[in-house]
Amino acid sequence: MTALEELVKDAGVPARASAAPTVADDVIEDIPLYAPRRKIYPQSVNGFFRRIKWAVLIATLGVYYLLPFVRWDRGPNAPHQAVLIDFPNRRFYFFPIEIWPQEVYYLTGLLILAALTLFLMNAVAGRLWCGYLCPQTVWTDLFFAIERWVEGDRREHMQRDARKWTAATWARKGVKHVLWLMVAWWTGGAWVLYFADAPTLVKDLATGQAPFIAYAWIGILTFTTYALAGHMREQVCLYMCPWPRIQAALTDEYALNVTYRYDRGEPRCSVKKAEQLRSAGAPAGDCVDCLQCVHVCPTGIDIRDGANLGCIQCGLCIDACDNVMARLGRPTRLIAFDTDLNIKARLEGKQPFYKLIRMRTVLYAAIIVVVGGLMVFQLATRDSEGISVIHDRNPMYVRLSDGALGNAYTIRIVNKQLKNRNFIVAVEGVPASLVDFVGMPPRADGRLLVDVGPDTTREVRVTVTDYSRTPPPPSTTIQFSLIDVDTGEVAQMRDHFFGP
Template structure:
């Protein structure tokens, strides 16, 4: 593959191309007005939209039985109790590393998807894409398709036009309110919160977040659209580092389409034995693009791989009785191979994709095993900072610790504290006997003093044993001897 191919990747596209006109000097380009299109990839996008919106709006109302005193919502970010519930999984604040692992896993999956099919996530499942498609559906239903909307944009206002604009924005606001309202349902019991919000009994914070999310959805999906995908989202900026010429991305077969010309002109050139491309320069691929780029100019980081230009071009080729695929999901490396007369090679399975896939499986497996093997009790220890150690009158050294016991079970439990690693250790739980009770689904903080005649720094283990079951949990810390005493 010629190195110039990667060097010419561009993101500095001109959105005004989608309007077939350039703005006057000093005037900001008008936002993209994409045209509706039909085809296999448009149907896939509708299916993705329906799936994503169904999950988003229905999931808060799915029930999951966890036992007495536990929330019955399948997915819940319980801010009051500091818990994250996801069906059979319960994450405590002290287990935030699972969320960190989930973020790392999501990043690896996105990079793997990019290596296989470019920005396919952006084109089908990204929330910005889903809600932009929904807003465009409303806009087309009220104002008409691209040509009608462009005519109305420059036409003088009439009563009917004002009603159309008002109806469109009212529908957008309703969708935005439903979006913001559904989001807050993930942070409280959904049926209860819906009733409280309707009757005005919900908290001011709940209403504030609905307003904030309504505003952001309305602005981003109604007005920012392609600007979010191109300039606000960091993903296009990463394409320079992770772009893969073997990934199945939307590309234009320029060796087949050039030189461009009308169907009549192409027929005349071919009759004369002169070269003529299949592209008739109809600009349908540009008109349907939600980002407003011209894929015929070469690979572009702003392309979200939605495939709408493929549908538009295939429709034109079908009408002209020419083979489909002038614009298609194809690896850029294959475009160059075909241009030079070499056969195309699909290399979805290669070192990069296999390595990323194995990393995803390994991380997911590690997190799954960790969740499966974790217990319903935990102990955490923090050594005192000042003083680190105290010399007692009998010559022994005493260290102080803050010990926190976690009881994740549904019943109250009693634990007996002990310390190992010191031959003559004496442990004192301030204000308690060695046995300490911890309420169900709660934590308890204890002040613990450990004394010993040891004169060397030693690693010790705090052991909390459940008196009912005999199971024990441990936490490591240090015992530090006094240096001169106090």
């Protein structure tokens, strides 16, 4: 064996240095479906992606905790909470927008937009949602920060857990769990504030006058937040969440993912060995096997092993590796958002290429724009009043003693404004007919003047009788009109007059 071969062997150069790390074809391991949990001690790190995560954490938690207290003046007879899900009155308020139960299609549109946005994020850069915006990630990050503040960073925490526990250790553990429970309790408390006037509910909760359901939900959400973010952590991402499995079927070879650039990093060796190999003309990678990328990972994976279900694409391993490369005077981004296609291109001496704008990203973006545009248009042009008509089904019609035919209807009038309004109800379409508004006298012109209270509905019963001498057709279209007395706005609904 030559001196160069001995040097390469001592450096631990893998046999396939130019290829991605793989498992030998003749080695089949019995990998269990569920691996026993080992406690993960993520190390703190500073860098570009860590700053983004801090900014997202502060913004999202700030919105979640403080939004119920934001006020919005909607005038008299209306709640002044900017965002409110008002179950007793069956309303959803979002700043100037008010959604009624019959407008559930807006919720459908929002769900479609959320799904398509998730698909678009995945097509562009993998699991960005998981790494930055997922509630599990955000609250786990917060719990990690509390844990480090109380028990120290990775090394200190591991050493303390490995030693015999003292009174000081128990005290630290107690303080940590108390802080976790406080965060979890306020998480549950903030959630119930979206369903009632926040200042009033806070006062009622503090004085024991709030309804039992509020205390029950606070307890449930306190427990789930404490359990998921404080104890289960990465297990939620690995075993409970379906999105990692779904997104794997939606991605393609052009989607950017957190990737170890093995074309540059392999073969791994220490700084000293790398210098010796390079001076001898042997290949040496930039990876020094410091394991910093593993130590900072919140799910405890080694990104150098290739694509992994546990990788949430948070980018903390990129920051850790960049810090090491900067100290060694080597180029950064040994770990980066990249694709396997680019790694293979560099191995072949070609220029890497990025294809963010492609059919699927354009299609997702186009559908998002169309659905969002339709929702905005519908909101901007929707009426502030509405009319619906229900024809009596049993019987469909009646024949009077004089031979006339009669049909009965229930008219529901909707007033979506926060003030009392007067409407004129008119029925047209059946010749030689008599319109009778049951229990309500019509005007001289045969139309009905009816007042409807603010933000409410009113029902009117009406019978239409056909006294024509000629036999009517089995079905005649008639029109019900609702006219605002003050503005002249008109809402119309058509139904049928039935005969034999």
